[in-house]
Amino acid sequence: MARLILLLGDQLSAGLSSLAEADPAEDVVLMAEVAEEAGYVPHHKKKLAFVFAAMRHFAEALRVEGWQLRYTRLDDPENSGSLVGELERARAGLAPDEILCTEPGEWRLRQALAAVPGLTLLPDTRFLIDPAGFRAWAQGRRQLRMEYFYRDMRRRTRLLMEGDKPAGGEWNYDHDNRGTPPPGITAPTLPAFEPDAITREVLELVERRFPDNFGDLHPFALAVTRADAEKARDHFLAHALPRFGDYQDAMRLGAPVLFHAHLALYLNIGLLDPLDLCRRAEVEWRAGRVPINSAEGFIRQILGWRECVRGIYWLHMPRYAEANALEARRPLPEFYWTGDTDMACVRDAVEQTRAHAYAHHIQRLMVTGNFALLAGIDPYLVHVWYMAVYADAYEWVEMPNTIGMALFADGGIMGSKPYAASGAYIDRMSDYCAGCRYKVKLKAGPDACPFNYLYWDFVARHRDRFARNQRMGPIVRNLDRMTEARKAEIRADSARFLDALVPAGSRWNG
Numbered sequence: 001m002a003r004l005i006l007l008l009g010d011q012l013s014a015g016l017s018s019l020a021e022a023d024p025a026e027d028v029v030l031m032a033e034v035a036e037e038a039g040y041v042p043h044h045k046k047k048l049a050f051v052f053a054a055m056r057h058f059a060e061a062l063r064v065e066g067w068q069l070r071y072t073r074l075d076d077p078e079n080s081g082s083l084v085g086e087l088e089r090a091r092a093g094l095a096p097d098e099i100l101c102t103e104p105g106e107w108r109l110r111q112a113l114a115a116v117p118g119l120t121l122l123p124d125t126r127f128l129i130d131p132a133g134f135r136a137w138a139q140g141r142r143q144l145r146m147e148y149f150y151r152d153m154r155r156r157t158r159l160l161m162e163g164d165k166p167a168g169g170e171w172n173y174d175h176d177n178r179g180t181p182p183p184g185i186t187a188p189t190l191p192a193f194e195p196d197a198i199t200r201e202v203l204e205l206v207e208r209r210f211p212d213n214f215g216d217l218h219p220f221a222l223a224v225t226r227a228d229a230e231k232a233r234d235h236f237l238a239h240a241l242p243r244f245g246d247y248q249d250a251m252r253l254g255a256p257v258l259f260h261a262h263l264a265l266y267l268n269i270g271l272l273d274p275l276d277l278c279r280r281a282e283v284e285w286r287a288g289r290v291p292i293n294s295a296e297g298f299i300r301q302i303l304g305w306r307e308c309v310r311g312i313y314w315l316h317m318p319r320y321a322e323a324n325a326l327e328a329r330r331p332l333p334e335f336y337w338t339g340d341t342d343m344a345c346v347r348d349a350v351e352q353t354r355a356h357a358y359a360h361h362i363q364r365l366m367v368t369g370n371f372a373l374l375a376g377i378d379p380y381l382v383h384v385w386y387m388a389v390y391a392d393a394y395e396w397v398e399m400p401n402t403i404g405m406a407l408f409a410d411g412g413i414m415g416s417k418p419y420a421a422s423g424a425y426i427d428r429m430s431d432y433c434a435g436c437r438y439k440v441k442l443k444a445g446p447d448a449c450p451f452n453y454l455y456w457d458f459v460a461r462h463r464d465r466f467a468r469n470q471r472m473g474p475i476v477r478n479l480d481r482m483t484e485a486r487k488a489e490i491r492a493d494s495a496r497f498l499d500a501l502v503p504a505g506s507r508w509n510g
């Protein structure tokens, strides 16, 4: 036999480099559902079902195309439980001359695969810049500013360009991305995909094997094939992209997706292609169907942020996983798993995360992320939570967003200042506060919004560090102007609130 192609669960792309190298007539593709990948963080039930159902459908599509396939199901009695174990089992049975695998998206798995004799790792060409290209870009720069990286990526891909100038006249329409949806405006409903027999079998498997994992398995309406993911994409381009730009930072009670794409899970597993998606968004703008702030805002997220965080991940691993610049040590509160908190904003974010394995960016960053930052929760524990609960979570993208962007635990690699905010920000961008047991306008006492005193407590705890940060200077000066009595009140309110937090059980707390 010639070659064995190991194809991972988030490599479900027809144009994958390992498949492009292979010969369907001779080579064998190995795919495996394994306990190690399913269990290294306690994944949301919907995420598990999504990954396994998409894997099984992709395998079926490869078979139809004529590939020879070796597919291990989670329940196969011979299943060794790990990808390397499955590789060795296949090697023993098939005696391949060579093993090929496209680079995995995680340091942990890369280390394991790099140690397998006879295995060649091929570049993951689904991204628009490779780790070496990013390293070259980053070399010699004191700070990695996403904006400059993004402009270079625009020039490199020619997306939204008129000659050497940005289309529309500006590189970035961020200032037009902060509108609040007027009352009565309705967001488009996501398309729902009825589970077929393959998916129903997976749903039954997940229910049986992972009964205690976080999250609602039903209703399950995610796309698990490329054709359906493309339908979801087209629905977004037609119905939500036109307003994506205006309401990118808004939050609404009980409206999990608003005008966001809900496409990261399909991009990250390989069912959609990022460059193709960006080109389609540009076509919508050029045809006059969407405004520039939407097309540019959307393309910026994929071409800029998505590629940039991947570059940062590979540049800084494995140290990045242990980063804890602010020395945050508090355990993760139980309400991250139960939603059992009086803070209406946090409760809504957790409850919809439990229902959909989804929350949009501002909820992740400015509600659950902001709370963890202000409360000083251990970054690694927060990382495990984000990895587990979102259907789009893979370490290369989740970790820099959590440890860097949300928690500032990397000391400023991802951003020049922490994304810390008091209740006023959440109030401005959402309708949560009106129905909350806490009062967003109150600064002190048991009825005050906890984000208000926790914000100042956070600034006070890190005063000396932040005093050295140019962008935090004005905030530190505001703190310094407070009376000692006011500072003592902030400390007392924060201690009362934080001491009352119930830590999640050890199973969920590392």
Ligand code: FAD
Residues within 6 Å of the ligand: 259, 260, 261, 262, 263, 264, 265, 267, 268, 298, 301, 302, 305, 306, 307, 309, 359, 360, 361, 362, 364, 365, 369, 386, 387, 390, 392, 393, 394, 397, 398, 399, 401, 402, 405, 406
């Ligand atoms: P939209 O808001 O519609 O954005 C469009 C696309 O842009 C997304 O599909 C995504 O591919 C890309 N994108 C947007 N923002 C980012 C970003 N900051 N980093 C990378 N890509 C981005 N994204 C993930 O894909 N997986 C994760 O595990 C993940 N974890 C996160 C954890 C935290 C703490 C934070 C603050 C953000 C995280 N993000 C993650 C980034 C972002 O929140 C999600 O990509 C986005 O919410 C996915 O929903 P959407 O498809 O509706 O995106």
Ligand code: DLZ
Residues within 6 Å of the ligand: 007, 008, 009, 010, 011, 032, 033, 034, 035, 037, 038, 043, 047, 048, 051, 083, 104, 105, 106, 109, 394, 395
């Ligand atoms: C996320 C995931 C899960 C839950 N299960 C599997 C699996 O059983 N088999 C597999 O090949 N891949 C799985 N994955 C995706 C891998 O964890 C993924 O390849 C790494 O996270 C690297 O991005």
Ligand code: SF4
Residues within 6 Å of the ligand: 342, 343, 344, 345, 346, 422, 423, 424, 426, 427, 432, 433, 434, 436, 437, 438, 439, 440, 449, 450, 451
């Ligand atoms: Fe969240 Fe504070 Fe508003 Fe309540 S009052 S919803 S805790 S920001």
